[in-house]
Amino acid sequence: xxxxxxxxxxxxxxxxxxxxxxxxxxxxxxxxxxxxxxxxxxxxxxxxxxxxxxxxxxxxxxxxxxxxxxxxxxxxxxxxxxxxxxxxxxxxxxxxxxxxxxxxxxxxxxxxxxxxxxxxxxxxxxxxxxxxxxxxxxxxxxxxxxxxxxxxxxxxxxxxxxxxxxxxxxxxxxxxxxxxxxxxxxxxxxxxxxxxxxxxxxxxxxxxxxxxxxxxxxxxxxxxxxxxxxxxxxxxxxxxxxxxxxxxxxxxxxxxxxxxxxxxxxxxxxxxxxxxxxxxxxxxxxxxxxxxxxxxxxxxxxxxxxxxxxxxxxxxxxxxxxxxxxxxxxxxxxxxxxxxxxxxxxxxxxxxxxxxxxxxxxxxxxxxxxxxxxxxxxxxxxxxxxxxxxxxxxxxxxxxxxxxxxxxxxxxxxxxxxxxxxxxxxxxxxxxxxxxxxxxxxxxxxxxxxxxxxxxxxxxxxxxxxxxxxxxxxxxxxxxxxxxxxxxxxxxxxxxxxxxxxxxxxxxxxxxxxxxxxxxxxxxxxxxxxxxxxxxxxxxxxxxxxxxx
Numbered sequence: 429x430x431x432x433x434x435x436x437x438x439x440x441x442x443x444x445x446x447x448x449x450x451x452x453x454x455x456x457x458x459x460x461x462x463x464x465x466x467x468x469x470x471x472x473x474x475x476x477x478x479x480x481x482x483x484x485x486x487x488x489x490x491x492x493x494x495x496x497x498x499x500x501x502x503x504x505x506x507x508x509x510x511x512x513x514x515x516x517x518x519x520x521x522x523x524x525x526x527x528x529x530x531x532x533x534x535x536x537x538x539x540x541x542x543x544x545x546x547x548x549x550x551x552x553x554x555x556x557x558x559x560x561x562x563x564x565x566x567x568x569x570x571x572x573x574x575x576x577x578x579x580x581x582x583x584x585x586x587x588x589x590x591x592x593x594x595x596x597x598x599x600x601x602x603x604x605x606x607x608x609x610x611x612x613x614x615x616x617x618x619x620x621x622x623x624x625x626x627x628x629x630x631x632x633x634x635x636x637x638x639x640x641x642x643x644x645x646x647x648x649x650x651x652x653x654x655x656x657x658x659x660x661x662x663x664x665x666x667x668x669x670x671x672x673x674x675x676x677x678x679x680x681x682x683x684x685x686x687x688x689x690x691x692x693x694x695x696x697x698x699x700x701x702x703x704x705x706x707x708x709x710x711x712x713x714x715x716x717x718x719x720x721x722x723x724x725x726x727x728x729x730x731x732x733x734x735x736x737x738x739x740x741x742x743x744x745x746x747x748x749x750x751x752x753x754x755x756x757x758x759x760x761x762x763x764x765x766x767x768x769x770x771x772x773x774x775x776x777x778x779x780x781x782x783x784x785x786x787x788x789x790x791x792x793x794x795x796x797x798x799x800x801x802x803x804x805x806x807x808x809x810x811x812x813x814x815x816x817x818x819x820x821x822x823x824x825x826x827x828x829x830x831x832x833x834x835x836x837x838x839x840x841x842x843x844x845x846x847x848x849x850x851x852x853x854x855x856x857x858x859x860x861x862x863x864x865x866x867x868x869x870x871x872x873x874x875x876x877x878x879x880x881x882x883x884x885x886x887x888x889x890x891x892x893x894x895x896x897x898x899x900x901x902x903x904x905x906x907x908x909x910x911x912x913x914x915x916x917x918x919x920x921x922x923x924x925x926x927x928x929x930x931x932x933x934x935x936x937x938x939x940x941x942x943x944x945x946x947x948x949x950x951x952x953x954x955x956x957x958x959x960x961x962x963x964x965x966x967x968x969x970x971x972x973x974x975x976x977x
Contacts, residue, residue, distance in 0.1 A: 499838075593670065650789070666790035
């Protein structure tokens with residue numbers, strides 16, 4: 429009986445008006461992935477947690493976030509945010525500030541001391557995680573959530589990897605790093621610092637003691653520039669520079685620092701040197717507008733007085749007393765078909781010289797794969813792993829992060845750790861099947877009814893004043909306030925995720941849609957397939973599909 433009261437008619441019901449035989453297509457309620465979800469390196473449920481922010485369910489938003497990423501306060505500061513590039517809202521006005529909202533939730537969790545729930549079960553299987561960087565910590569976290577006994581081995585004296593030793597405090601405050609890392613270790617993970625698994629024999633022995641091993645030893649070998657003598661006292665390794673204290677950084681650098689490279693690491697070096705009072709020049713092979721560093725980093729670096737020499741390469745460097753003369757040449761740089769692949773052809777009659785005091789190359793690092801040779805096979809500069817689960821050629825040994833991928837982003841490493849942990853869990857415990865990959869198409873902008881989304885400019889994070897930021901290593905980007913966060917959350921289209929707005933119910937001319945307590949149902953006897961429910965859906969979470977009869 430379809431005798432519910434109509435929201436738009438003044439009397440009667442649609443009972444007896446069986447128009448269902450008219451249709452050729454039927455509306456289908458099916459939450460589909462948003463473009464931001466597909467682009468997210470950890471495949472986070474972005475539309476879901478942003479709706480929770482909009483509803484002021486901040487703790488719920490945090491719990492949704494940490495299902496996939498235990499570092500929302502960190503990722504909200506340093507992620508390269510491909511989710512925002514993919515955001516459908518960008519076709520209307522401006523993309524949603526997903527990272528700033530993630531930071532807002534992550535900071536609230538730290539301020540309120542929210543902790544991860546205890547595992548629902550305790551399992552006897554033991555897993556060793558080698559490397560305490562983002563990939564290793566992510567894997568350890570997910571494995572511990574499933575109740576496995578986890579031992580985390582780290583060669584240095586502190587956890588965090590690149591997040592601790594490679595990202596300056598003005599981008600990632602150390603109390604934030606400590607807070608999110610310690611929350612993971614508090615789950616009952618056995619942390620062993622200053623422990624090195626040095627070679628394949630040590631790795632094989634460790635594997636014999638554990639049910640599985642996840643290898644995340646990072647990229648520790650700096651790439652070398654031809655024509656530069658790394659033994660000279662005017663040359664400093666970028667990783668060593670970033671890991672050093674400001675006092676040591678001052679001692680190691682002269683008045684004018686030349687940083688060679690165009691990625692985020694090069695910008696971190698350059699901006700750190702500026703905070704030491706140094707004059708800084710950044711030389712990159714890439715032409716202006718094509719540097720791989722994030723646009724916001726380049727903008728902030730320019731504001732801080734860093735000079736850029738783009739589309740150029742160093743040819744040689746020679747020292748005379750305290751001055752270093754760098755001979756350079758302009759190049760035609762062309763990117764290749766993969767990370768680290770490119771051509772750079774010198775341009776005729778384009779040589780020039782720079783006079784500096786210190787050179788810091790920051791052109792990337794490679795993983796040390798030789799120590800695993802004979803046990804683990806490699807494919808080019810990374811270990812050979814199975815796509816999706818990060819299993820190496822040696823059964824029971826998995827790998828992730830820089831040792832298994834040329835993608836040098838923290839959140840990609842977090843995603844790899846998560847995927848490997850789920851694969852390990854599914855192998856060791858039959859009650860934990862591996863999650864199937866999503867085969868659903870992402871919701872396109874054309875599916876969104878933008879009449880329900882008024883134009884609204886993005887709520888931007890404020891930046892510390894330039895003169896103030898050069899005097900300290902305090903964070904440059906300031907957090908969104910509560911009002912701005914709520915305003916930004918309201919801008920989200922919630923692509924593909926039903927928000928239970930009742931539009932489909934109110935606009936159906938045949939009263940063919942009924943509420944079912946947090947869901948909707950289509951009455952087949954009355955739906956004639958007009959598609960008004962789909963047209964009036966503000967999130968694209970309903971679509972018409974051909975009906976086979």
